[in-house]
Amino acid sequence: MMTNLFSIFEPSSMIMSMNWISSLLGLLFVPYIFWASPSRWSLLWSKVIAALHKDFFALLLPSHLGVSIMFISLFSFIVFNNFLGLLPYVFTSSSHMVMTLSLSLPIWITLMFFGWLNHTNHMFAHLVPQGTPPMLMPFMVLIETISNVIRPGTLAIRLAANMIAGHLLLTLMGGVGPSLYSLTLFMLLMSQILLLTLESAVAIIQSYVFAVLSTLYTSEIS
Template identity: 60%
Template sequence: MMANLFSSFDPSTSLNLSLNWISLLSSIFLIPLTYWFLPTRTNLIWTKINSNLHQEIKILLGNYNYSNTPMFISLFFIIMINNFLGLFPYIFTSTSHMALNLSLALPLWISFMVYGWFNNTIHMLAHLIPQGTPPGLMPFMVCIETISNMIRPGTLAIRLTANMIAGHLLMTLLGNTGSLMPMFLLKFLILVQIMLLILEAAVAIIQAYVFAVLSALYSSEVN
C-alpha cells in the first residue's frame, strides 16, 4: 500500500533511480525500420496512420501550409508512444507531468505568436474582434480573446496531464483494493481493470490526436 496515491507519478520515489525520463528516448527504438525491401505489417499500419493524419492536418492548415504537417504528425507519435509506455508496469509515465507537456506546448505557441505578430500583424489584430461584434462590446472582446489566446499552451498541457493522471490513478486505486477483496469479487475486479486498460489505450491515442490537431489549428490561425 502506497503512503500517497500520487507517489506513483513522483520520479523520486521509483527505486531511487534517476532513469525515469529515459522512457522518452525509448520511442526512437519503436519506430518501424524501413530497411527491408518488402514492408512489414507494422510498417504498413504506420504508413496508413501517417497518411491519414497528413490528410486531416493538411485540411486544417490549408493548401499553402501543408508542408508543416510532418511536425504535427511527429508530435502525435511522440505523445502517443509515451502514453502507451505509461500503461506498462514499472515504466515512468512522462506525459503525466506538466514539465514535459508544457515543454511541448509552450515553444509551439510562442513560435506561432512570434511568426503571426511579425508577419501578419493586421490578421492577428482582426482575430481579437470576432466578426459582427457590436462596437460597445469590442473592448471586452479584445480582453477576452487575448486571455483565451494566452492560456492556450496551459490548456493543452493541463488536458494531457489530467487525462493521463486520472486513468492511472483510478487503476492504482482499484489495484490496491485487490488484496482486501474476497475471492468472488476479485474476478470482477480483474475484469474491470482489463476494461480500464482498454479505455486508457483509447485515451492515449485520443489525447495525442487532440494535442496535435489543436496545435495545427492554432498554427492555422496565424496565417
C-alpha cells in the same frame, strides 16, 4: 494516503534514477520501419500517418503544408509516451506538466512571434470576431486575449490530467485487490482490463487532440 497515491508519478519513486530517458524509448521503434521487412504493424502505422496527413492538410493553408510533418512527429512522440506509461514499471512522462508544457509552450511562442511579426493586421483582426457590436469590442478583445494566452496551459493540462486520472483509477482499484474474495477479485480484474482498454483509447485520443489543436492554432495565424 493521497501522498502515497501520487508518489507513483514522482521520478524518484521509480526503479531507475534517470526515468526521463523513458521519453526517448519511442524513438527505438522508428529505425525498425526502415530496415525490417514490412509487417502488419508497420503497414498500420503507415496508414495512420497517411490519415493524419489528410486531416492536417484539410486544416492548414497550402503554404503551411510542410508543418504537418512536425505535428505528425509530435503525435507520434506523445502517443508512444502515453502507451509506454501503461506498461508496468515504466515512468509516465506525459503525465507531468514539465513534459506537456515543454511541448505546448514552444509551439505557442513560435506561432505568436511568427503571427505578430508577419501578419500583424490579421492577428489584430482575430481579437475582434466579425459581427461584434461596437460596445462589446473592448470586452471581446480582453476575452480573446485571455483565451489566446492560456492556450499552452490548456493543452498541457488536458494531456497531463487525462493521463493522471486513468493511472490513479487503476492504482486505486489495484490497491483493494488483496482484501477481496475470489468472485469480487475476478470482477475487479475484468474491470481493470476494461479500464486499461479505455486508457489505451484515451492515449490515442489525447495525442490526436493535442496535435489537431496545435494544427488549428497554426492555421489561425495567417
